[in-house]
Amino acid sequence: MRTRKNKGAYYVVSLIILIILALLFLFPLYWIVTGAFKTGAEINSVTPVWWPTEWVTNNFEKLFSKRSAPLFEIGSLTGPVVPGAIRWLVNTVFMAVVAMVLTCITASMAGYALAKKRFTGRHILFTLIVCAMALPKQVILIPLIREMSTLGLYDKIWAVIFPTVGWPFGVFLMKQFSEGVPGEILEAARIDGASEARTFSSIVVPIIKPGIGALAIFTFINSWNDYFMQLIMLSSSSKLTISLGIATMQAENSTDFGIIMAGAALAALPIIIVFLIFQKYFTQGITMGAVKG
Amino acid sequence: MATLQLKNIKKIYEGGVEAVHSFNLDIADKEFIVLVGPSGCGKSTTLRMIAGLEEISEGELYIGDKLVNEVEPKDRDIAMVFQSYALYPYMTVYENMSFALKLRHLPKDEIDQRVRWAAEVLDITKYLDRKPKALSGGQRQRVAIGRAIVREPKVFLMDEPLSNLDAKLRNQMRAEIIKLRKKVNTTFIYVTHDQTEAMTLGDRIVIMKDGWIMQIGTPQEVFDHPANIFVAGFIGMPQMNFFDGELAKNGEKYQLTVNGCPVEIGESLQQALKEKDVPSKKVIVGCRPEHIELSSADNALKATVDVSEMMGSEIHLHLNCEGKDIVIRVPSTKLSAEHRGGFEFGTDLKFAFPADLIHLFDPETENNLI
Amino acid sequence: MKQTNKPSMSRVLRRRETFSAYLFLLPSLIFFIGFVIIPMVLCLYTSFFDSKLNANTPDVFVGFANYVELWRDPVFKKALVNTLVIVVVSVPTVAAFSLWVASAIYKMKDWMLSAFRCIFYLPVVTGSVAVTVVWKWMYNNYYGIFNYVLKGVGAIDNNINWLGNPSTALWCIIIILFTTSVGQPIVLYVSALGNVDASLVEAANVDGANNLQSFWKVKWPSIMPTTLYIIVITTINSFQCFALIQLLTSGGPNNATQTVMYYIYYTAFKLYRFGYGNAMGIILAIFIAVLSAFQFWLAKEK
Numbered sequence: 005m006r007t008r009k010n011k012g013a014y015y016v017v018s019l020i021i022l023i024i025l026a027l028l029f030l031f032p033l034y035w036i037v038t039g040a041f042k043t044g045a046e047i048n049s050v051t052p053v054w055w056p057t058e059w060v061t062n063n064f065e066k067l068f069s070k071r072s073a074p075l076f077e078i079g080s081l082t083g084p085v086v087p088g089a090i091r092w093l094v095n096t097v098f099m100a101v102v103a104m105v106l107t108c109i110t111a112s113m114a115g116y117a118l119a120k121k122r123f124t125g126r127h128i129l130f131t132l133i134v135c136a137m138a139l140p141k142q143v144i145l146i147p148l149i150r151e152m153s154t155l156g157l158y159d160k161i162w163a164v165i166f167p168t169v170g171w172p173f174g175v176f177l178m179k180q181f182s183e184g185v186p187g188e189i190l191e192a193a194r195i196d197g198a199s200e201a202r203t204f205s206s207i208v209v210p211i212i213k214p215g216i217g218a219l220a221i222f223t224f225i226n227s228w229n230d231y232f233m234q235l236i237m238l239s240s241s242s243k244l245t246i247s248l249g250i251a252t253m254q255a256e257n258s259t260d261f262g263i264i265m266a267g268a269a270l271a272a273l274p275i276i277i278v279f280l281i282f283q284k285y286f287t288q289g290i291t292m293g294a295v296k297g
Numbered sequence: 298m299a300t301l302q303l304k305n306i307k308k309i310y311e312g313g314v315e316a317v318h319s320f321n322l323d324i325a326d327k328e329f330i331v332l333v334g335p336s337g338c339g340k341s342t343t344l345r346m347i348a349g350l351e352e353i354s355e356g357e358l359y360i361g362d363k364l365v366n367e368v369e370p371k372d373r374d375i376a377m378v379f380q381s382y383a384l385y386p387y388m389t390v391y392e393n394m395s396f397a398l399k400l401r402h403l404p405k406d407e408i409d410q411r412v413r414w415a416a417e418v419l420d421i422t423k424y425l426d427r428k429p430k431a432l433s434g435g436q437r438q439r440v441a442i443g444r445a446i447v448r449e450p451k452v453f454l455m456d457e458p459l460s461n462l463d464a465k466l467r468n469q470m471r472a473e474i475i476k477l478r479k480k481v482n483t484t485f486i487y488v489t490h491d492q493t494e495a496m497t498l499g500d501r502i503v504i505m506k507d508g509w510i511m512q513i514g515t516p517q518e519v520f521d522h523p524a525n526i527f528v529a530g531f532i533g534m535p536q537m538n539f540f541d542g543e544l545a546k547n548g549e550k551y552q553l554t555v556n557g558c559p560v561e562i563g564e565s566l567q568q569a570l571k572e573k574d575v576p577s578k579k580v581i582v583g584c585r586p587e588h589i590e591l592s593s594a595d596n597a598l599k600a601t602v603d604v605s606e607m608m609g610s611e612i613h614l615h616l617n618c619e620g621k622d623i624v625i626r627v628p629s630t631k632l633s634a635e636h637r638g639g640f641e642f643g644t645d646l647k648f649a650f651p652a653d654l655i656h657l658f659d660p661e662t663e664n665n666l667i
Numbered sequence: 668m669k670q671t672n673k674p675s676m677s678r679v680l681r682r683r684e685t686f687s688a689y690l691f692l693l694p695s696l697i698f699f700i701g702f703v704i705i706p707m708v709l710c711l712y713t714s715f716f717d718s719k720l721n722a723n724t725p726d727v728f729v730g731f732a733n734y735v736e737l738w739r740d741p742v743f744k745k746a747l748v749n750t751l752v753i754v755v756v757s758v759p760t761v762a763a764f765s766l767w768v769a770s771a772i773y774k775m776k777d778w779m780l781s782a783f784r785c786i787f788y789l790p791v792v793t794g795s796v797a798v799t800v801v802w803k804w805m806y807n808n809y810y811g812i813f814n815y816v817l818k819g820v821g822a823i824d825n826n827i828n829w830l831g832n833p834s835t836a837l838w839c840i841i842i843i844l845f846t847t848s849v850g851q852p853i854v855l856y857v858s859a860l861g862n863v864d865a866s867l868v869e870a871a872n873v874d875g876a877n878n879l880q881s882f883w884k885v886k887w888p889s890i891m892p893t894t895l896y897i898i899v900i901t902t903i904n905s906f907q908c909f910a911l912i913q914l915l916t917s918g919g920p921n922n923a924t925q926t927v928m929y930y931i932y933y934t935a936f937k938l939y940r941f942g943y944g945n946a947m948g949i950i951l952a953i954f955i956a957v958l959s960a961f962q963f964w965l966a967k968e969k
Binding site for chain 3 (some may be wrong): 018019021022025026029030032033035036039047048049050051052106109110111113114116117118121122123124125126129132133135136138139140141142143144145146147148150151166167169170171172175200204225228229231232235236247248250251254255261264265267268269271272275276279280283287290291294
């Protein structure tokens with residue numbers, strides 16, 4: 005009896021602490037969203053305004069006031085001129101989606117081969133991948149910038165996309181998922197006469213679909229938020245991503261927190277929504293991607 | 298025509314471990330061959346080499362007259378049923394069964410016809426639209442077999458197909474396989490660790506141990522004349538009993554003693570020993586539990602009862618015979634009313650070997666003396 | 668070795684398998700080698716040159732001069748010390764905090780579990796830039812909420828310029844880094860704790876172990892691999908802490924928040940000393956490699 009009572013008390017106390025912590029963790033986000041809708045006076049008030057007395061949109065109006073870039077540029081085709089922030093969003097979505105699709109395709113193929121095929125060089129390759137994962141990603145970005153200049157990709161969104169695709173985490177994750185494909189099923193397919201490509205597309209892909217989902221959402225979020233890479237590879241204002249755009253803005257006028265919060269909300273909310281929708285896959289991806297002792 | 302010929306086939310893994318040593322076997326058309334042995338004996342490896350899933354390290358494999366060592370599995374005209382069934386999880390039963398045919402670009406109506414025929418044979422027509430997840434173990438097993446028979450292969454390979462089923466279902470499926478064989482009428486190679494399956498299904502049985510073939514023969518042959526102690530012990534339930542004995546050649550006659558008691562040797566065995574000119578020596582005497590008889594003769598062997606198991610129509614007696622554990626099977630009809638329910642622990646009994654049903658093995662080579 | 672003139676079957680099939688495996692690997696390998704391996708090699712190579720970011724000026728081979736200079740560079744030493752402080756403070760706190768949160772929530776009802784897991788993960792998803800700018804506002808000398816609250820509760824008398832003060836700036840960074848680091852470990856711990864064999868825990872309880880004992884004797888050893896992984900990734904993350912510094916303090920005041928990663932960036936992109944920056948990158952990589960290897964070794968010993 006006694007222990008049960010203690011346990012109950014412990015549970016209540018830890019729940020209270022957890023709720024307080026959760027509120028603290030939520031606060032920055034709350035501050036971004038409310039800040040985006042506050043008036044200048046409320047933002048710069050010495051006494052913080054916890055809840056906007058009046059929800060105003062002029063921070064967003066300021067953010068969107070300058071129409072400075074075409075919506076898109078594909079070759080010589082250009083879209084209508086829109087505010088810079090909108091273009092940044094378009095860039096970011098394009099970057100994240102392309103990186104996601106390319107990563108999912110290449111990594112699921114490679115992960116499958118690493119997990120299920122016995123080939124010369126397999127161990128070396130796998131060791132290389134694990135080692136590469138443990139090294140700081142940023143270190144390679146500096147030499148990468150020269151490589152991109154040589155390839156004529158500097159200040160192009162591809163300069164951000166390609167290294168994201170090359171990062172071996174995806175291959176590692178998909179290898180973990182592909183380990184779960186029973187060998188006998190692949191052998192059955194071989195006896196049935198399925199080609200390698202057919203085996204992969206009709207039999208392996210359906211089995212590892214949850215893994216591909218996890219990798220997709222993982223890559224999307226990481227690529228959206230990979231500020232350092234974007235900072236180094238992109239420079240002209242129409243090429244920026246939303247994160248990079250906000251960072252540039254805050255470097256230019258660091259005191260107008262209203263407009264910066266509006267930008268931050270614009271950068272954060274889409275990705276948070278994506279995260280909340282695909283949360284389950286995401287959690288699974290993190291768990292499967294962990295190197296087991 | 299689907300004869301198979303395995304010539305000196307070897308499997309040597311990287312690092313030099315030899316899993317299968319010089320496997321030689323000729324399989325006739327439409328024969329049912331069972332490879333049987335304890336786990337790790339190389340039976341599955343051999344089957345997988347026939348399927349083309351494992352490389353043949355040395356030797357030659359012919360299917361029909363064609364050397365197929367380097368032929369892809371799909372071109373060997375074989376079908377295989379796996380232990381785990383290996384159904385494609387995201388395809389329906391129909392799709393599972395038609396997959397191979399689709400890949401061979403057969404006309405749609407022929408595919409349909411074959412799948413429905415196989416489903417009919419296996420009684421799974423009503424599950425054709427289900428996914429494997431929604432099926433029981435026995436049903437999955439049928440689908441796996443169905444997937445193989447729609448191919449109408451020359452050779453049908455089965456790798457422990459029943460070992461994931463519970464005992465009752467296993468007996469039922471065993472009977473189904475015998476029926477199936479009559480319907481599809483092709484060459485079967487069947488791998489199992491279960492000697493009952495081997496005995497009931499096989500035209501011929503290949504008994505393997507540690508990568509070596511111990512004996513090849515019909516169920517009758519391996520049962521009546523095991524080539525060595527291993528086969529003698531492996532085939533038959535409960536196991537054959539073994540005793541140390543002394544074989545003495547006395548003029549024209551051989552005499553055998555076990556634990557100091559004389560054991561009679563039957564006429565045919567006498568003849569065989571004479572032909573082989575076996576000298577006097579120590580031997581291992583084997584006798585199956587069902588052949589040993591309780592006796593009241595003076596010179597019979599003595600033993601005490603350890604455990605008496607009432608099995609219904611017969612009693613299994615675990616006896617202690619001078620420190621050795623032996624088992625004998627006694628039909629209850631042969632017992633007096635008082636003993637029909639079994640024997641008390643510690644009861645002293647005497648037993649004898651029937652003259653024609655003993656096996657003599659060389660203690661050194663472990664081979665049958667005859 | 669005996670040679671037979673016909674090719675052994677195993678070679679042929681093996682070659683076929685290898686060929687198809689590499690076809691599957693090819694697309695991935697193009698990106699991996701092109702944009703990860705080659706830059707890594709380039710990084711090592713260029714670290715022996717006096718190299719400008721501008722491709723027009725030719726590189727001059729200087730041998731180990733960059734490394735020697737690093738050895739003498741007081742700013743690099745300061746950056747290294749700061750980085751180590753960040754790692755030493757944040758790794759244990761992150762691991763302990765996330766283990767506590769995970770063990771408090773992993774048995775909760777599903778919706779509560781995922782709600783908490785989500786909330787603690789949010790700062791990661793929000794993105795370093797959005798997180799950093801709002802914290803910058805919260806730390807602000809005049810309008811920041813920190814000064815207001817702390818004055819309100821009487822902890823401080825006057826406004827503190829949190830980011831401008833060498834004695835507080837690094838701690839401000841560490842706090843933000845902490846909030847963006849615990850999300851992943853919590854997810855990992857929750858799943859690891861969920862996977863602990865329940866019968867082991869029950870057996871321990873039957874044997875009379877109390878909760879704390881059963882935690883240390885049963886759960887802790889089974890989640891050890893996860894702990895190790897968390898330590899390694901948190902270490903790597905802490906080493907790579909960049910956006911916070913670049914956006915909040917640019918390494919200031921007076922190099923109080925200078926870290927290796929930021930200094931690399933600064934050297935390469937503000938001073939345009941490419942080779943020197945790469946030498947730092949190599950040192951950083953070696954540091955992380957040695958540390959990770961050490962952590963793995965430590966875990967194996969246990």
